[in-house]
Amino acid sequence: MGDSLLNMNKPVVLRGYQFSVYNRIARIALHEKGVSYKTEEIDPFVEDVPEHYMRRQPFGRVPVLSHGTFDIYETVAIGRYIDAAFDGPRLVPLEVESLARSAQIVSIVDSYGYRPMVRQVFAHRIFGPSIGEESDEAEIEIGLAASRTVLKALETLATEALVLNRQTFTLADCHLAPMMACFVQAPEGEAALRNYARLSAWWAWASRRASVAETDPGLPVNQIG
Template identity: 30%
Template sequence: MAAVHILGPAFSNFVRSAMLVCEEKGIDYSVGLEHSGRQYQMHSPEHLSVNPFGKVPVLFHGERKLYETVAICRYLDAGFDGPSLQPADPWQRALVDQWCSALAVQVDQALVRRYLLEFVMPQIVGGEVSMDKVREAEPGVVNTLAILEDQLRDDGYLVGDSFTLADVIAAPMLDYLVGMAPAQPLVNEAPKVQAYVARLKDRASTRRVLVEPVFSA
C-alpha cells in the first residue's frame, strides 16, 4: 500500500498539485476516487464524510484525513523526507504562502473555474461550450496573466530561484491554460508565463504529472 492516497480525479489541477509534492519529495502515493476498497464518488455521502465541502483533493495518511490543497501540500512537505519546498527565511516563506493563497483562490477562479472549465465540462458531462461565458471570463484571464507576468522574471520560479509550493499550485492550472488552443491569443500576450511553464515542464516531477488528462464523470 502506498504511503499516502490522494483522493480525487487525476485531471484535477489541485489533485495534480498534491501529486507534484509527492513526486518532488519521493513520497510513495496513489491517486483516484477509490481507497481501501471504498468508493468516494464526487459529492456522494462517502465523499462528504471526508470533506463536507465536497471538494478534492483529500489526503489519506494512515488514519489521518486532510482536505484543502495548500494545507495538504504543506503537510506533505513538512511531514516527509526530501527537499523542502518552503523557504527557511521567514519573509520568503511568507511570500510563498501569499502566492499559494492567491493561486488557490483568485487565480484558480479566474483561470480554471470561470474559463477552462467552460471548455472541459462538456467533455465530462456532455453539452456545448458556452461562448458567452467564455467571453465573459476572458478579461479575468487577461488580468490574471498580467499579474503573473509582472511577478515573473526571465528565469527562476514564481518566488525566487527555487521551486516552491507556489510553483506546485501554479503549474497544473497554467499548464492547462497554455496548452488549450482557444486560449492562445490570450497566452501569447504573456511571454514570461509561457517561458515559466516551459521551465516547469523541464522538471522530472512535472513530466510525470502534467500528462494529457483523461476526463470522465
C-alpha cells in the same frame, strides 16, 4: 530523521478526482518529495459522493490526503503537510520574503485564478467539449478578461523572481502549474500567456519538470477505449 523514517512507513493515500487541478497540486508535491502513494478515485461532481469521503471532507471537494490514520483536506494545508512530513527538497522557502511570496501566489491562484482559468476558459473551451458538453462562449470571454489580471500580477512576481524563478520549486509552482496547464490548452489561453515573457519562460520550464509532466491527467476523450 526518526520522524521522517516513521512517516515514510505509514501508507499515503490521495483521495481525489484524476482530472482535478487540486488533486494534481497534491500529486506534484508528493512527486517532488519522492513519496510513494496510492490513489482513490472520487468524482466530486456526481450526486452521490461516497459517505466515507464526505466524512473526511464535509464540503465534498477534492482532494483529501490520508497518511496512516491522519486525514487532511484543503490543498494549501495538504501541501504544507507534505513538505513538513517527508524528506526531500523544501517546497516552502526558508527565506522570509520568498516564503511570503510563495504563499501570496498560492492565494492569488486559488482566489482569482482557478475560476476564470480553469472553470471558465478551460472547462468551456476544452474539457466540456471533450465529453460532449456545449461550451458557453460568454463564460470563456469573462474568464479570459479575469485571467488577464491574474497573468499580469503573476508576471510582476515572476519578474521579481523570489519565486517562479525557474530555479527553486515551491508550493507556488505546485499550485500554478496545473492551472496553467489547463489554461494554455485553450488557444485563447495560450495566446494570452504569450503576452507575458517571464511567465511564459516559467511555464516552458515548469511544464517540462518531471513532477508536472508525469502527473498530466490528459482528457477523458483520450482515455475511452
